[in-house]
Amino acid sequence: MEPGAKVYSDEHGAHWKMDEYEHSMVNHLEAYVDGNVHTNGMENFWSLLKRTIGGTYVSVEPFHLFRYVDEQAFRFNNRTMNDGLRFRLAMRHIVGKRLTYGELTGKTENPPSEEIPF
Numbered sequence: 001m002e003p004g005a006k007v008y009s010d011e012h013g014a015h016w017k018m019d020e021y022e023h024s025m026v027n028h029l030e031a032y033v034d035g036n037v038h039t040n041g042m043e044n045f046w047s048l049l050k051r052t053i054g055g056t057y058v059s060v061e062p063f064h065l066f067r068y069v070d071e072q073a074f075r076f077n078n079r080t081m082n083d084g085l086r087f088r089l090a091m092r093h094i095v096g097k098r099l100t101y102g103e104l105t106g107k108t109e110n111p112p113s114e115e116i117p118f
Helices: 011-015 040-057 062-077 083-094 101-105
Strands: 006-010 022-026
Touching: 006 011, 011 022, 040 062, 062 083
Parallel strands: 006 022
Antiparallel strands: none
């Protein structure tokens, strides 16, 4: 995030030190929404991630968890696209990249040289 970005959190975010961001909180003991301040987007994201892991993938190795989170973030950030456009966007990101089986399974010392997050 860029300095000056707006960050919304629940009451537990009061302990964060984020001087470079505009931080607003909503206390869920009082209300779930305070004007534009709410955590509904993040709650929706984690709900979708949990349903995807429990219903689509069923079993997830901890070694690969960050990949599942990245995939869900890509889908969530591009949720206004239809499936075809989202697929084409994903394919444009993998052109010229190579992922070996050893890198995928963590059985090699050489991680990919450059990873571009979606």
